[in-house]
Amino acid sequence: MTDITYRPYQERDATDVKSMINEAFHIHRYMRTNRPLDSALEFYLRDRLLASTYARVALMDGRVVGVVMGRVPGTPRLPHVTRNRLLTWFHLARIVVTGFFDLRSLAQFFTFDAIYRRLRRATSAPLTDELTLFAVDASTRGSGVGTTLYQDYMRHLRHHDRTDFYLYTDSLCSYGFYEKRGMTRTASEDMRLRLDGDVEDLGVFLYAGRVPEASG
Structure with a gap:
């Protein structure tokens, strides 16, 4: 299997990360x-970057195949x-203008933030540090990319006590x-x-967990 490498997120990774978000x-x-x-993906990425203090990616053959932010x-x-704030505002305005002719899609896109606010009010779990974005390319699932990125973030949290x-x-x-990791x-x-044109029920969840102790 091709070697997979890991490094901090860079701006040149944006296109691959948006593809994984989608x-x-x-x-x-x-x-x-x-x-x-296009604007929804750009808005989502910039919003996550603004919300984060940590970002790391996995690369295979020069392509980003995994990302974690926190x-x-x-x-x-x-x-x-x-720059990220300006891009967020620009694409937010673009979503509103271009999405006006598809109000149902527009409403669905913005419903999630309202649900997240209600979930925060509904939980008694400590809401301290957030894993703000976690995605792995379908082609590398099962290869350990997600586990490695997740463990890297756990090490980052331990480093900050x-x-x-x-x-x-x-x-x-x-x-x-x-859930397999105890959350x-x-x-x-x-x-x-x-x-895809059909109405489905979607569950939106808030998960909380404890940072595991370092092994060994």
């Missing part, structure tokens, strides 16, 4: 036209804050990965989502 979170299934979809309050934010963390996910994603679903909410 695949992992099925954004193309409810943002059905290209222009709103936030540890009190540590420096990722570089290019001003952190003990608790949390994340959001949903029933379209591989949430079993987190607990502490809040959930169901929503109706139109995917």
Whole structure:
């Protein structure tokens, strides 16, 4: 198998990371036209970068095949804050303008933030450090890329003497990965989502966990 290497996120990784975001979170299934979809992916990436203080990627043959981002309050934010904020505002405006003719998709895209706020209010788990983005390319699933990136973030949290963390996910994603690592679903909410033209029930979850002690 081709060697997989790991390093901090760089701006040149944006295209590959957006592709993984689209695949992992099925954004193309409810943002059905290209222009709103392109801006939705850009908005999502920039929003995650602004929310994070840590970002690392996995590369295979020069292509990014995995990404993890997280936030540890009190540590420096990722570089290019001003640029990312401007791009977030630009693509948010573009989503609103170009998505006006598909109001259902537009409404679905923005519903998630409202649900996340309700989940935060519904849980008693400590909401300290967040795993803000975690995605692995389908071609490398089962190769250990996701496990390595996840463990790298756990080491980062231990380095900062952190003990608790949390994340959001949903029933379209591989949430079993987190349960196998001891995370607990502490809040959930169901929503109706139109995917590929059909209405489906989607579970939106908040998981919380403890940072594992270092092995050995």
